[in-house]
Amino acid sequence: MIASTNDKNCVVKPVALNKLQLCLAVIAVLITAFAGLVFGPADLGMRAVIQELLNRLPLVDFDSGLSSRQQAILFEIRLPRVVLGLLVGSMLATAGGAYQGVFRNPLADPYLLGVAAGAGFGATLAIVSGIGDGLGFLDPVPLAAFAGALIAVALTYTVGSGRGRLDQVTSLVLAGVAVASFFTAVQTFVQQRESETIRQVYFFVLGQLRTAGWDEVTLLAPYTLICITVIFLARRHLDVLTVGDEEAGSLGLNVRRMRLVIVVAASLGTAASVAVSGLIGFVGVIVPHAIRLIFGSSYRVIIPLTIFFGGAFLVIADLVARLILQPAEIPIGVVTAFLGAPFFVVVLRTAWKN
Amino acid sequence: MKFFFSQPDFKGGGIMKFSSYLLLILGAFSLVNLSCSSGAFDGQVPISGGSSGVEIAERIISLSPTATEILFAIEAGGQVVAVDDQSNFPDEAPMTPLSGYTPNIESIAEYQPDLVVASYDPGDLVGGLEALEVATLLQPAASSMEDTYVQINELGALTGRQSEASELIESIKSDLDEIASKKIGKGLTYYHEIDNTLYSPTSKTFLGKLYSLLGLSNIADPAIESGFGWPQLSAEFIIDADPDLIFLGNTDWGESVETVAARPGWGSLTAVEKGQVISVDTDTSGRWGPRVVDFLIFVRSAIEKILG
Amino acid sequence: MKAIDCKNVSVTLGGYEVLKGIDLEVEVGGWTTIVGPNGAGKSTLIRATGGIIKSSGNIKIIDKNVQDLKHRELAKFVAVVSQKPIIPMGMRVMDYVLLGRISHLGFFESEGERDVETVVLSLESLDASHLSDRFVGTLSGGEKQRVVVARALAQSSPVLLLDEPTTALDMGHQQETLELINQLRVERNLTVLATMHDLTLAGRYSEHLAMLVGGKIVAEGSAEEVLTESLVSSHYGARVKVIDDKDGPIVVPLPS
Numbered sequence A: 001m002i003a004s005t006n007d008k009n010c011v012v013k014p015v016a017l018n019k020l021q022l023c024l025a026v027i028a029v030l031i032t033a034f035a036g037l038v039f040g041p042a043d044l045g046m047r048a049v050i051q052e053l054l055n056r057l058p059l060v061d062f063d064s065g066l067s068s069r070q071q072a073i074l075f076e077i078r079l080p081r082v083v084l085g086l087l088v089g090s091m092l093a094t095a096g097g098a099y100q101g102v103f104r105n106p107l108a109d110p111y112l113l114g115v116a117a118g119a120g121f122g123a124t125l126a127i128v129s130g131i132g133d134g135l136g137f138l139d140p141v142p143l144a145a146f147a148g149a150l151i152a153v154a155l156t157y158t159v160g161s162g163r164g165r166l167d168q169v170t171s172l173v174l175a176g177v178a179v180a181s182f183f184t185a186v187q188t189f190v191q192q193r194e195s196e197t198i199r200q201v202y203f204f205v206l207g208q209l210r211t212a213g214w215d216e217v218t219l220l221a222p223y224t225l226i227c228i229t230v231i232f233l234a235r236r237h238l239d240v241l242t243v244g245d246e247e248a249g250s251l252g253l254n255v256r257r258m259r260l261v262i263v264v265a266a267s268l269g270t271a272a273s274v275a276v277s278g279l280i281g282f283v284g285v286i287v288p289h290a291i292r293l294i295f296g297s298s299y300r301v302i303i304p305l306t307i308f309f310g311g312a313f314l315v316i317a318d319l320v321a322r323l324i325l326q327p328a329e330i331p332i333g334v335v336t337a338f339l340g341a342p343f344f345v346v347v348l349r350t351a352w353k354n
Numbered sequence B: 001m002k003f004f005f006s007q008p009d010f011k012g013g014g015i016m017k018f019s020s021y022l023l024l025i026l027g028a029f030s031l032v033n034l035s036c037s038s039g040a041f042d043g044q045v046p047i048s049g050g051s052s053g054v055e056i057a058e059r060i061i062s063l064s065p066t067a068t069e070i071l072f073a074i075e076a077g078g079q080v081v082a083v084d085d086q087s088n089f090p091d092e093a094p095m096t097p098l099s100g101y102t103p104n105i106e107s108i109a110e111y112q113p114d115l116v117v118a119s120y121d122p123g124d125l126v127g128g129l130e131a132l133e134v135a136t137l138l139q140p141a142a143s144s145m146e147d148t149y150v151q152i153n154e155l156g157a158l159t160g161r162q163s164e165a166s167e168l169i170e171s172i173k174s175d176l177d178e179i180a181s182k183k184i185g186k187g188l189t190y191y192h193e194i195d196n197t198l199y200s201p202t203s204k205t206f207l208g209k210l211y212s213l214l215g216l217s218n219i220a221d222p223a224i225e226s227g228f229g230w231p232q233l234s235a236e237f238i239i240d241a242d243p244d245l246i247f248l249g250n251t252d253w254g255e256s257v258e259t260v261a262a263r264p265g266w267g268s269l270t271a272v273e274k275g276q277v278i279s280v281d282t283d284t285s286g287r288w289g290p291r292v293v294d295f296l297i298f299v300r301s302a303i304e305k306i307l308g
Numbered sequence C: 001m002k003a004i005d006c007k008n009v010s011v012t013l014g015g016y017e018v019l020k021g022i023d024l025e026v027e028v029g030g031w032t033t034i035v036g037p038n039g040a041g042k043s044t045l046i047r048a049t050g051g052i053i054k055s056s057g058n059i060k061i062i063d064k065n066v067q068d069l070k071h072r073e074l075a076k077f078v079a080v081v082s083q084k085p086i087i088p089m090g091m092r093v094m095d096y097v098l099l100g101r102i103s104h105l106g107f108f109e110s111e112g113e114r115d116v117e118t119v120v121l122s123l124e125s126l127d128a129s130h131l132s133d134r135f136v137g138t139l140s141g142g143e144k145q146r147v148v149v150a151r152a153l154a155q156s157s158p159v160l161l162l163d164e165p166t167t168a169l170d171m172g173h174q175q176e177t178l179e180l181i182n183q184l185r186v187e188r189n190l191t192v193l194a195t196m197h198d199l200t201l202a203g204r205y206s207e208h209l210a211m212l213v214g215g216k217i218v219a220e221g222s223a224e225e226v227l228t229e230s231l232v233s234s235h236y237g238a239r240v241k242v243i244d245d246k247d248g249p250i251v252v253p254l255p256s
Helices: A021-039 A045-057 A068-102 A113-131 A142-160 A167-194 A195-206 A215-233 A236-242 A245-251 A255-277 A283-297 A299-323 A332-353 B015-024 B065-073 B105-110 B123-131 B144-160 B160-182 B207-215 B222-226 B237-241 B257-262 B284-288 B292-307 C042-049 C071-077 C092-104 C113-125 C143-155 C169-189 C199-205 C229-236
Strands: B060-062 B079-084 B117-118 B136-137 B187-194 B246-247 B277-279 C004-013 C016-026 C031-035 C056-061 C078-081 C159-163 C191-196 C208-213 C214-219 C242-244 C250-254
Touching: A021 A068, A045 A068, A068 A215, A068 A236, A068 A255, A068 A283, A068 A299, A068 B237, A113 A167, A113 A195, A113 B123, A142 A167, A142 A283, A142 B079, A167 A195, A167 A255, A167 C031, A195 A332, A215 A236, A215 A255, A215 B123, A236 A245, A236 A255, A236 A299, A236 C092, A245 A255, A245 C071, A245 C092, A283 A299, A283 A332, A299 A332, A299 C159, B060 B065, B065 B079, B065 B117, B065 B144, B079 B123, B105 B123, B105 B292, B117 B123, B123 B136, B136 B144, B144 B160, B144 B277, B144 C199, B160 B292, B207 B292, B246 B257, B246 B292, B257 B277, B257 C016, B257 C229, B284 B292, C004 C042, C016 C031, C016 C042, C016 C208, C016 C214, C031 C042, C031 C199, C042 C078, C042 C159, C042 C191, C071 C078, C071 C092, C078 C143, C092 C113, C092 C143, C113 C143, C143 C169, C169 C191, C169 C199, C199 C250, C208 C229, C214 C229, C229 C242
Parallel strands: B060 B079, B060 B117, B117 B136, B187 B246, B246 B277, C031 C191, C031 C208, C078 C159, C159 C191
Antiparallel strands: C004 C016, C004 C056, C208 C214, C242 C250
C-alpha cells in the first residue's frame, strides 16, 4: 500500500511535544509548588496562605490572620525553598536527560563525569581548612564545590577525549570513573583526618534544600537558566546522536563539538546546583527515564518535560523530607534514594518484559 | 524503634551520631546503645585486657576529655601521664597529640601506660591494646547523671581515690539538687543549637536532661515520638515554635548571636528580638563530667538576667 | 570532473594496513560496484571515501577534498549507508528517515514541510510508506534495510555510498531496491559507489566493477571484463561457472 502525498491524512507527523503533555507538566509544577507553600511542620492553613500570596498583588489586601512570624515562614523560608527546589530539580533532571542522550545510556546521570566527586572534594577541602570562618558572610563552600566539579569534568574530558581506539563515549565514561575514584579517595582521606568536621561534610554529601532567604536562588538562577536553555535548544541533536557517532557524523552532525557543548552546559549547571544544595542523587536519572517510559523516547519530548517534571519532583521530595518525620527533617538525598530504589526495580521489570 | 543517643563529646563527636542516623533512616535494625553502664556502682570495674588485677594505676592515659576532668577532680592527676588532644581542662593536664577518634595504638603504647581510658572504641582500640596487654576502660558518653557517678566511682577505684570520688559525687549531687530546687526556668521553652545544620538535642539526651533540671521545656521534644534523640529540625518549625531561649553551642564554628539574628526569617523570633540568644561553652555543654554544674550555673544566671 | 576521485588512498586500522594505495574514479552519474572476498577492505574503502575514517592520500568528491570539508558540508554531497546501521530504540520510521535532513537545517531550525515531503517521497519510492508509523526496532531485516536506504535518499545528496545495501533483502526486494536506485540515478544524475556480495547482481546494475583483494584493486572494468572464471576462482578461492547472458554475466558457484 502506497500512501499518496496528496492525502494529508495519511502522512505521519514527525515527533514533537504535544500541547497536552506540556499542560500536564506545567500543572504538575503549579500543584507541587502550591503544596510546598501550604504544607510544612508549621501549620499555616491553606486559606491563609492563598490570601497572603494574593496580598502580593497590588490593590489586594486580605487579612489572613497570620502573625509576622508566620508570614516570615511563608515568604522567607518556604517560598525561597520551593523556588530553589524547582531550579535544582529542573537543572539536575535536564542535565541528566542531556547526559543520557549524549552518552546513549538511559541510566546516565549528571554526576557521570566526576562532577559529584569533584564537588565533594572541593567542599570537603573548604570545610576542613576552615577558611570560611574568618570571612563572616562569604561562604567558601559553594565556590569550592563549584570549582572542584568543573576541574573534575575538565580533567575527565582531557583524559577521555583523545582519538584513540575506543569510541569517544566509552573513553569518556571510563575517564570519568577514574577521575571520580581519584577525587573520592582524596576526599575520604582528608575527611578522615579531620574528624571534627565530618558532620558538616556528610551534610553536604547527603544534599539539602535548606535555605532561608534568596541568596542561593540568586546564585543559582543565572546558571540554571543559561544551561537549561542551551540543552533545550540542542534537544533535536540528541536524537541524532542515538544512531551512533559514525552515522551521526555522516549525516552531517559535528559529533564531538555537539557533545562538548552539551556536556559543558549540563556539567556547569549541575556543578552550580551541587555547590548550592549538595549531592542530591537520583533526580537526574529517575525523572528523564520515567518521562522516557511514559511519554516516548525522543529528546524533543523528554527535554522540555524534564524541565518541568524535574522541578516538581524535587519539590515533592523536599515536602516529604520536611513532613514525614516532623519536626525532624530527613536529608533530601535520602528521600530521593528511597524513591530511586523501587524505580530501578520498575525499570528492570519493564526491560525484562521487552 | 527507639534509639537512645547518648551524646559523646561534641567537638567532633559527630561521627557516631551521624552513622547512627544513617542506620535509622536506611532502616537498619542495629540497636546502638552507647550507654553500657547504668545503675549503681557495684564495685566491679569492667576493664578489658591487662594482667589480672590492676591494683592502682599509676601511668594512666586518658583519651576522653570527660575522663580527664574526672581524674583531676578526684585528685588523681599525678597518676596521669598523657591526655588526648581534646582534653583541654584543667590546664595542668598533660596534653599530647594523641587522638581519641583516630587512635594510633603504637603511639599510645610508647607511653607505657598501665591503664587507658577512652570514650569510644574506634578501629578496635580495645582489642589492639589487649593484644599489647594494656588494660583499657571504656567510659562512653553518659545518658544520665547516674552513668557519670558510676564512671567517677570506677576511676576512683582504679586510682585508689575512692574517698575523693565519693566526695566529688556528693558535691555534684548537692549542687544539682540546689539548682533543681527552684526550677527557675519553669514555663520557658528553649532550643539548643549545636551547628547551623539545625541538629538539636531533645530532652531525652544527657544535655536535654540537664536543661530539664532547670525546668525548661525543649521545643524539639515532639520528635521523640519518631524515634529521634537528636533530630535535625526544619527552620520553619523552629520559627513557628518560637522558643523563649536559644542556646548556641556552636560559637566555635563561626556562629554567633549576630549570625543567628541575620538568618532570613529568624529576625522575627522572640528570642532574637529580646536578646535571649545565649552562647554556651562548647566544652562544658558537651561533656558529662563535674563541670555540668558550671554549665548549669551559667545557664541559670542567664535565665535570671532575662527574668529581671 | 569526476564525481569520486581517489588517489593513492591508504588506511591503517589497528596497526594493520587495510587499504594500500587505492586509485579509483567514478564519473558523475555513474555506478561502480566494488566486489571482492571477505576482508578485502570493501567497507573500509566506503568509509574512507565518505570521510568517516581517516585515510592518507587524496579523496575528492565533486572536486572537493573530503578531508577538508566540515561534516555538514560533506553530508550535503555524500550519503552513506552502512553495512550494520545502529537501530535506535523507540524511534519511529518517519523520524529516523527525517534524520537524513539534518544537514539542511541550521542549529536552531526544525524540520519544515519540504523536509517532511522529501521523507514521504523517499519512503514511497522504497515501498515503505506503510512503515512510517512503526518503530524501527520492530521491523524485519529487509524492512530495516529499505528504511536505511530511504534515509540516505532523503539526504538529497548527489553521491551515494552504499555498503552491502541489499544483503538482508529477499530476491524480489533486492531487485526492486536496486532498480529504484538505478532509476533515481538516471533521473537525478546521482553517482553510486557500492559494495556487493552478489556478483551477478553487481554485474547487472553497475556500469563499472572493481575487484578489491587484500587492500588492492586487482581488476577493473566492465562486468564481462572483471567477472571471469579465472579471476573469480583465483581471488575467491571458489569454483565457479560464468554464464554469458545478454544482460550481463551470471556467476554460479559450483559444488565441490
